[in-house]
Amino acid sequence: MRKKILEGIKVLDLTNVLSGPFTTLHLALLGAEVIKVENPKDGDLARKLGILPDLNKKLMGTSFLAQNCNKLSITLNTKSPEGKDLFRKLVKDADVLVENFRPGVMDRLGLGYSTLTSINPRLIYCAISGFGQTGPDALKPAYDQIIQGLSGEMAVNGDERLNPLRVGFPVCDTVGGLNAAFAVMAALFHRERTGQGQFIDVALLDSIMPLMGWVAANLLIGGEQPVLMGNDNFTAAPSGTFRTLDGHINIAANKQEQWEAVCDVLELPELKMDPRFQERDLRKQNRKELTPLLEARLAQKPTGFWVGELNAKDVPSGEILGLEAALRQPQIQHRQVLRKVQVEGFGEVEVFGLTALFEKTPGLVEAPPPTLGEHNHQIYSSLGLTEAKQAELKTRGVI
Secondary structure (H helix, E strand, O other), X not given: OOOOOOOOOEEEEOOOOOHHHHHHHHHHHOOOEXXXXXXXXXXXXXXXXXXXXXXXXXXXXXXXXXXXXXXXXXXXXXXXXXXXXXXXXXXXXXXXXXEOOOOOHHHHOOOOHXXXXXXXXXXXXXXXXXXXXXXXXXXXXXXXXXXXXXXOHHHHOOEOOEOOOOOOOOHHHHHHHHHHHHHHHHHHHHHHHHOOOEEEEEEHHHHHHHHHHHHHHHHXXXXXXXXXXXXXXXXXXXXXXXXXXXXXXXXXXXXXXXXXXXXXXXOOOHHXXXXXXXXXXXHHHOHHHHHHHHHHHXXXXXXXXXXXXXXXXXXXXXXXXXXXXXXXXXXXXXXXOEEEEEEOOOEEEEEEOOOOOOOOOOOOOOOOOOOOOOOHHHHHHHOOOOXXXXXXXXXXXXX
């Protein structure tokens, strides 16, 4: 049997909703034993978030199902003295702890990094928050949309008709989660070399900013403010979205030879000699004159025809798919981006697997998201608690 890349790594997951669970999902898909430590009442808030009320009532909302495959779940009241003692026992042999509380919460519980690292010096402690653990905004509350606005991202989206404009999915939460997963992996590598654990401070605001590298570089280095361009690409023309007979097409003719190929495919050879369009920078300056000329020809045939013709000439182009069509396209199916798992009381559901395909240590979806406290007996028995003691602690709301 192939060894998993993180086999033998134990992760304590104290996170809620998206950024933290997205981090630990990737660790779980790579083979780590991820133990979700949830409050006994209703667990991760995502358990109640989703479009299916029946699943929300069962604390298995679609938002939770999307981020928590391969994990174990225990319930624990870390505000109670006995709960704190149990948590410290869990920390003794843990490799990684991930939390996404506001800064200071774990310290107030008496379970901050300085305390836990005295119990386990090899512990890698990753704290995810909106603004980081320090700075003037560190204690402010934050959700994805707040970070989208503060990052400048909403300001560069859209066009003169629709701006500011939010990205249609929680991009800051997910990018923050990926950043944290990357950081944990790097810290594990460092520990492998040195034996040292460490504290990792991940801020959603910090995480999203570098993704605007080109746009930011134009301002920081070139002094050029962002221009609202909607679906057009500011680096080249024609590069963006264009109308066809039955919808729209994305075309990215970023190289001179690709521009010339567009003219050939559309049977508009005269545009190659037009002084307004002969060079990249001229085409960018005259984009508003160029687009209607191209769309007049593109409107004569459907999108699928043009995609085939342009790709055959090495001009990147593609349809603009709705979400369902995107999920069902043959390439996504071939790459097995979606995996199926059985959820008790509901049936088969599709979830995303690991999208990095490892030759020797593939990441797999092996277990459905856990019900709240599903693994209490397994984990607490391993700590030496008898069934009678577990029942008593459950009655008193400790677990």
